[in-house]
Amino acid sequence: AQSVTQLGSHVSVSEGALVLLRCNYSSSVPPYLFWYVQYPNQGLQLLLKYTTGATLVKGINGFEAEFKKSETSFHLTKPSAHMSDAAEYFCAVSDQTGGSYIPTFGRGTSLIVHP
Amino acid sequence: EAGVTQSPTHLIKTRGQQATLRCSPISGHTSVYWYQQALGLGLQFLLWYDEGEERNRGNFPPRFSGRQFPNYSSELNVNALELEDSALYLCASIRYPLSTDTQYFGPGTRLTVL
Numbered sequence: 474a475q476s477v478t479q480l481g482s483h484v485s486v487s488e489g490a491l492v493l494l495r496c497n498y499s500s501s502v503p504p505y506l507f508w509y510v511q512y513p514n515q516g517l518q519l520l521l522k523y524t525t526g527a528t529l530v531k532g533i534n535g536f537e538a539e540f541k542k543s544e545t546s547f548h549l550t551k552p553s554a555h556m557s558d559a560a561e562y563f564c565a566v567s568d569q570t571g572g573s574y575i576p577t578f579g580r581g582t583s584l585i586v587h588p
Numbered sequence: 589e590a591g592v593t594q595s596p597t598h599l600i601k602t603r604g605q606q607a608t609l610r611c612s613p614i615s616g617h618t619s620v621y622w623y624q625q626a627l628g629l630g631l632q633f634l635l636w637y638d639e640g641e642e643r644n645r646g647n648f649p650p651r652f653s654g655r656q657f658p659n660y661s662s663e664l665n666v667n668a669l670e671l672e673d674s675a676l677y678l679c680a681s682i683r684y685p686l687s688t689d690t691q692y693f694g695p696g697t698r699l700t701v702l
Contacts, residue, residue: 482628505688507690514695515696516592516693516694516696517631517691518693519690519691519692522688524688563630563631574685575621575633575636575644577633578623578630578631579630580628580629580630
């Protein structure tokens with residue numbers, strides 16, 4: 474069985490500060506990991522994903538995440554926050570357990586950016 | 589290329605009624621997933637349709653059902669509505685139901701049960 478834990482339902486940063494959103498997962502097999510962003514009144518949009526290969530993954534809008542197997546983590550970072558980054562962020566894990574391809578999502582972290 | 593579309597945008601029903609939500613996937617995508625996003629609970633998987641067949645369903649009661657049409661569009665039906673069914677219902681489509689493939693989400697239908 475797979476699961477995802479996002480630490481902190483809300484994260485508040487100042488504009489220009491580092492953004493760090495935490496995600497830990499559990500999976501019985503090598504996982505595929507995703508970060509999605511949801512802006513108000515919109516669906517989810519893929520930021521980045523890890524499948525295989527390089528463990529540091531770069532995504533859109535200056536975000537990146539690093540897959541750390543030993544820590545079962547896939548934290549999302551951005552060096553400098555912008556007001557437009559304020560949104561809900563979801564981490565998701567997917568594997569082929571039981572032949573199903575159903576991603577499991579975390580509960581989400583709301584990013585608040587102060588001017 | 590048109591994205592995933594959902595209708596209606598908002599839906600208001602009363603307890604005990606039935607709700608029907610619709611989803612049109614991206615052209616060429618054969619798989620459709622339905623999720624319930626209730627406040628503070630993240631996305632909960634509801635149903636997965638691929639090539640017209642229900643492939644998997646989440647831990648929801650049978651009054652949540654749906655179908656996929658020959659053009660790959662999909663319908664979610666919720667019978668005997670309860671107050672706790674109030675949520676944003678998201679539809680996502682995918683080209684190939686592989687773990688590494690990206691799901692593309694629609695804007696959702698906001699269901700309010702009074």
